[in-house]
Amino acid sequence: MTSHAIDTGWLAELLATLGPDNVITDPARLRTYECDGLTGYRVVPAAVALPRSTAEVAAAVRVCAGHGIPFVARGAGTGLSGGALPVADGIVISLQRLRRIIEVDPVNLCAVVEPGVTNLDISRAAAPYGLYYAPNPSSQQVCTIGGNVAENSGGAHCLKYGFTVNHVLEAEVVLADGTVTTLGGPAQYQPGFDLLGAFIGSEGTLGIVTRITVRLLAKPAHVETMVADFATVAGAGDAVTAIVAAGIVPAAIEMLDNLAIQAVGASTHSVYTADTAAALVVELDGPPDDVAEQFDHVQRICRAQGSTKIMVAADPAERALIWQGRKAAFAAVGRISSNYFVQDGVVPRGRLAEVLDRIGAMADTAGLRVANVFHAGDGNLHPLVLYCEADGEHDRAERLSSEIAELCVELGGSLSGEHGIGTDKACSMPRMFGEDDLATMLRLRAAFDPDGLCNPGKVFPTPRLCGERPGPYRPHPLEAAGVIERL
Numbered sequence: 309m310t311s312h313a314i315d316t317g318w319l320a321e322l323l324a325t326l327g328p329d330n331v332i333t334d335p336a337r338l339r340t341y342e343c344d345g346l347t348g349y350r351v352v353p354a355a356v357a358l359p360r361s362t363a364e365v366a367a368a369v370r371v372c373a374g375h376g377i378p379f380v381a382r383g384a385g386t387g388l389s390g391g392a393l394p395v396a397d398g399i400v401i402s403l404q405r406l407r408r409i410i411e412v413d414p415v416n417l418c419a420v421v422e423p424g425v426t427n428l429d430i431s432r433a434a435a436p437y438g439l440y441y442a443p444n445p446s447s448q449q450v451c452t453i454g455g456n457v458a459e460n461s462g463g464a465h466c467l468k469y470g471f472t473v474n475h476v477l478e479a480e481v482v483l484a485d486g487t488v489t490t491l492g493g494p495a496q497y498q499p500g501f502d503l504l505g506a507f508i509g510s511e512g513t514l515g516i517v518t519r520i521t522v523r524l525l526a527k528p529a530h531v532e533t534m535v536a537d538f539a540t541v542a543g544a545g546d547a548v549t550a551i552v553a554a555g556i557v558p559a560a561i562e563m564l565d566n567l568a569i570q571a572v573g574a575s576t577h578s579v580y581t582a583d584t585a586a587a588l589v590v591e592l593d594g595p596p597d598d599v600a601e602q603f604d605h606v607q608r609i610c611r612a613q614g615s616t617k618i619m620v621a622a623d624p625a626e627r628a629l630i631w632q633g634r635k636a637a638f639a640a641v642g643r644i645s646s647n648y649f650v651q652d653g654v655v656p657r658g659r660l661a662e663v664l665d666r667i668g669a670m671a672d673t674a675g676l677r678v679a680n681v682f683h684a685g686d687g688n689l690h691p692l693v694l695y696c697e698a699d700g701e702h703d704r705a706e707r708l709s710s711e712i713a714e715l716c717v718e719l720g721g722s723l724s725g726e727h728g729i730g731t732d733k734a735c736s737m738p739r740m741f742g743e744d745d746l747a748t749m750l751r752l753r754a755a756f757d758p759d760g761l762c763n764p765g766k767v768f769p770t771p772r773l774c775g776e777r778p779g780p781y782r783p784h785p786l787e788a789a790g791v792i793e794r795l
């Protein structure tokens with residue numbers, strides 16, 4: 309088969325379609341796009357397209373469709389599961405130039421934005437109206453709303469407010485053949501299949517989102533934030549379970565263990581106690597009287613669960629310091645370890661203490677350190693597996709990271725809470741889903757993208773990625789019944 313890189317007819321067409329200023333082919337500049345936040349996997353693409361409008365995105369996709377060239381959408385490249393990893397001989401379509409906030413509508417409580425707008429910029433634009441966009445990944449200053457839609461991103465405040473999928477009303481998307489269509493609608497409930505729901509969290513495998521209508525919320529009237537220290541990690545885990553079991557839904561419950569606290573202390577002015585085993589950040593928001601009553605209740609629960617010290621943010625500046633430490637924690641770990649993997653699994657909340665205990669034991673067996681900083685209220689763990697590439701620890705760390713994700717499934721949880729499956733955990737998908745489940749998901753994918761050009765090699769296990777032999781073909785029950793056809 310002719311290599312796409314050699315058969316450059318498609319490249320000439322792409323250059324003619326977008327103009328040479330909007331296509332990168334220089335090998336040095338292409339390397340900027342060789343990976344996302346999962347830097348262990350790197351592939352240099354054949355070219356990068358930088359469209360400026362939906363029409364240009366569609367035109368670039370049509371060139372790819374015409375020549376069978378795989379393409380990968382890219383926002384800010386902060387993804388942590390290798391979702392935006394390029395395909396060799398394929399192109400990256402960067403959405404960075406589609407960054408207009410088209411409209412903020414304070415009457416209908418929504419905003420219409422292009423995919424390259426950062427998450428934080430939506431809240432900044434909404435602020436003059438007393439509104440904000442609720443899902444707030446720790447990367448919110450840089451990650452794009454297009455990437456958030458693709459990953460169904462979460463963040464600290466998703467415990468109370470829900471994930472991206474709960475905050476998107478409508479999306480304009482470019483399908484794999486270059487067709488432009490709209491999913492969802494401006495009203496809350498739409499008849500028919502929830503194709504918008506299917507698109508959100510599909511990790512760029514169903515098409516490219518080029519315009520998004522997001523819901524905006526009124527800023528809460530009152531906010532209280534505290535940090536509770538615990539002498540044991542298990543005590544902090546049990547406190548999370550007890551708070552939620554008491555019927556309280558805080559805006560956020562985040563946990564940092566001692567190693568994460570040390571990392572934060574090494575990199576920024578920190579309000580966390582250096583020698584505590586674990587810290588819980590608990591934030592409540594809402595009407596002042598309700599918040600005051602529940603905040604008092606949460607403090608009593610923490611003390612009853614063994615909290616050794618509670619620090620309440622005295623003012624917005626102190627609250628900002630608490631969040632600055634928590635949100636900078638991933639980056640801060642770079643101060644105490646040359647390399648690390650960020651894992652992203654979920655367990656039922658009641659098993660938090662157990663899973664943290666088992667992760668500690670697994671880390672000891674592997675001879676590696678694991679720092680934990682995560683969305684405890686959602687049971688959404690982020691174990692950071694620390695290793696040194698130069699000391700040859702990469703493979704051991706990668707194995708431990710996968711084993712932790714699979715432990716979450718064993719405990720009744722999930723392989724990913726918010727960062728997606730991407731390249732990183734595609735091999736682990738059969739641990740969570742049966743062959744029929746995966747075949748059904750592939751059918752949906754094929755309905756959107758029959759030729760598999762749109763972000764191929766992600767989410768689903770392939771023999772190439774996993775060193776597995778493909779299983780024997782068995783017809784799906786619907787196929788056997790003559791209801792559907794295999795594409």
Ligand SMILES: Cc1cc2nc3c(=O)[nH]c(=O)nc-3n(C[C@H](O)[C@H](O)[C@H](O)COP(=O)(O)OP(=O)(O)OC[C@H]3O[C@@H](n4cnc5c(N)ncnc54)[C@H](O)[C@@H]3O)c2cc1C
Pocket residue numbers: 344345380381382383384385386387388390391392403423444445446447450451452453454455456457458459460461462463464511512513515516517518638639726727763
């Ligand atoms: C320090 C740090 C903290 C983080 N904290 C959080 C957190 O709290 N919560 C959380 O959920 N995530 C978090 N993340 C992960 C990451 O920021 C999110 O997954 C984010 O949504 C990725 O956005 P992006 O613009 O960088 O997307 P990219 O990394 O560029 O792409 C991510 C995926 O989206 C696809 N994609 C991008 N744009 C489009 C588009 N317009 N149409 C279709 N597909 C598209 C790509 O193909 C890829 O599969 C964190 C990352 C870092 C580095």
